[in-house]
Amino acid sequence: MTESVRWHVAALATDELPAYVYDLAKLREHAAAVRAALPDRVELYYAAKANPEAPVLAALRGAVDGYEVSSGGELAHVRAAVPDAPLAFGGPGKTPTEIAAAVAAGVHRWHVESEQELHRLAAVLAQQPDTVVDVLLRVNLPVSTGALDAVALAMGGRPTPFGLDPDRAEACVRLLTGDGPLGRQLRLRGVHAHLASGLAATEQLAVAEQIVGWSAALAERHGFPLDEVNVGGGMAVDYEDPAARFDWTAFGDGLAKLLGAHPGLTLRIEPGRALTAYCGWYATEVLDVKRSHGEDFAVVRGGTHHLRTPATRGHSQPFEVLPVDAWPHPWPRPAVTTGRATLAGQLCTPKDVLARAAEGANGLRTADRVLFTMAGAYAWNISHHEFLMHPRPGFHYLGD
Numbered sequence: 001m002t003e004s005v006r007w008h009v010a011a012l013a014t015d016e017l018p019a020y021v022y023d024l025a026k027l028r029e030h031a032a033a034v035r036a037a038l039p040d041r042v043e044l045y046y047a048a049k050a051n052p053e054a055p056v057l058a059a060l061r062g063a064v065d066g067y068e069v070s071s072g073g074e075l076a077h078v079r080a081a082v083p084d085a086p087l088a089f090g091g092p093g094k095t096p097t098e099i100a101a102a103v104a105a106g107v108h109r110w111h112v113e114s115e116q117e118l119h120r121l122a123a124v125l126a127q128q129p130d131t132v133v134d135v136l137l138r139v140n141l142p143v144s145t146g147a148l149d150a151v152a153l154a155m156g157g158r159p160t161p162f163g164l165d166p167d168r169a170e171a172c173v174r175l176l177t178g179d180g181p182l183g184r185q186l187r188l189r190g191v192h193a194h195l196a197s198g199l200a201a202t203e204q205l206a207v208a209e210q211i212v213g214w215s216a217a218l219a220e221r222h223g224f225p226l227d228e229v230n231v232g233g234g235m236a237v238d239y240e241d242p243a244a245r246f247d248w249t250a251f252g253d254g255l256a257k258l259l260g261a262h263p264g265l266t267l268r269i270e271p272g273r274a275l276t277a278y279c280g281w282y283a284t285e286v287l288d289v290k291r292s293h294g295e296d297f298a299v300v301r302g303g304t305h306h307l308r309t310p311a312t313r314g315h316s317q318p319f320e321v322l323p324v325d326a327w328p329h330p331w332p333r334p335a336v337t338t339g340r341a342t343l344a345g346q347l348c349t350p351k352d353v354l355a356r357a358a359e360g361a362n363g364l365r366t367a368d369r370v371l372f373t374m375a376g377a378y379a380w381n382i383s384h385h386e387f388l389m390h391p392r393p394g395f396h397y398l399g400d
């Protein structure tokens with residue numbers, strides 16, 4: 001944890017826990033380092049679904065070129081939080097109302113997911129004959145990570161509700177180019193693909209090369225200029241090793257080489273998790289420690305209804321302990337003595353586990369504070385807050 005987070009959490013009253021604490025100075029620094037590692041012709045968009053808190057969006061504004069939104073709700077929210085920022089609008093199942101709102105908002109790029117969506121978009125635009133929008137076709141391509149493993153992991157190219165199969169993408173290109181009926185108000189700028197998540201830099205590069213290679217061949221076949229390729233997000237975040245970071249320098253160098261082979265092309269990436277995961281902490285305190293059939297359990301204030309990440313991913317959320325030495329009560333202070341403990345929340349379900357059999361919990365005492373780290377992405381905003389009606393956490397933004 002950073003010094004400012006440590007001091008801040010130590011000063012909170014017990015009733016102010018649990019709390020989400022964000023270090024926005026650290027976030028700005030991290031995002032600036034990511035930006036600096038990327039070549040000029042790579043645009044950095046932030047996938048808002050990872051963490052759409054307004055102060056987080058605003059803190060990123062200096063380092064990102066824009067934001068990727070995937071619903072009408074995100075569109076309105078991000079527009080209000082960072083009014084001047086370019087937006088890319090993606091996601092399956094866009095409703096006619098969302099499409100109209102996004103046209104009115106002047107969305108910068110449309111990630112079109114299906115043939116019907118092209119028609120829906122064209123139908124809305126027909127009401128405004130002077131409006132022209134920029135389109136990337138989202139494709140679902142079979143690619144491999146190129147790892148030296150005997151079995152290269154196939155990404156994309158499998159049945160999903162996302163994007164267009166390669167043959168349907170060809171059909172969309174025909175609708176948009178030449179004498180195609182939809183080309184007047186829809187300008188085809190290139191291709192979008194988000195095919196994998198959790199890939200290290202070498203594998204991400206292998207995937208990006210295949211997406212660009214396929215897109216260049218598509219453009220060549222149909223004779224349209226390939227201006228842009230968005231190769232998606234999914235840069236690895238390693239919850240088992242909180243100190244590890246995606247190798248942005250190697251990734252940036254690799255993208256520069258790729259761009260060298262495609263003059264005139266702009267690349268775009270849209271990471272979420274790898275930008276914000278490290279800037280957030282979920283801070284709480286130990287309410288009770290109990291031995292259950294030979295194993296220690298530490299029950300903390302809050303739980304997976306606030307921080308669902310470990311439950312959805314099936315991992316142990318990394319944490320640090322902030323010891324609290326004062327113990328004002330006349331009864332014995334329960335503590336972990338078996339060398340490890342499972343950190344559970346207050347919910348009446350065995351699924352409410354934040355960290356399982358964690359050795360870092362040895363010696364943990366009731367009233368000690370625990371800060372779950374890497375809680376800045378897919379944390380509060382994916383959690384089932386209403387379940388069991390416990391109070392909501394506080395939200396604190398440091399370094400603003």
Ligand SMILES: *Cc1c(COP(=O)(O)O)cnc(C)c1O
Pocket residue numbers: 047049050068090091194197198232233234235270271272273274
């Ligand atoms: C979720 C998503 C992202 C971000 O993925 P991360 O794993 O958070 O980097 C980017 N693009 C699209 C289309 C997505 O759905």
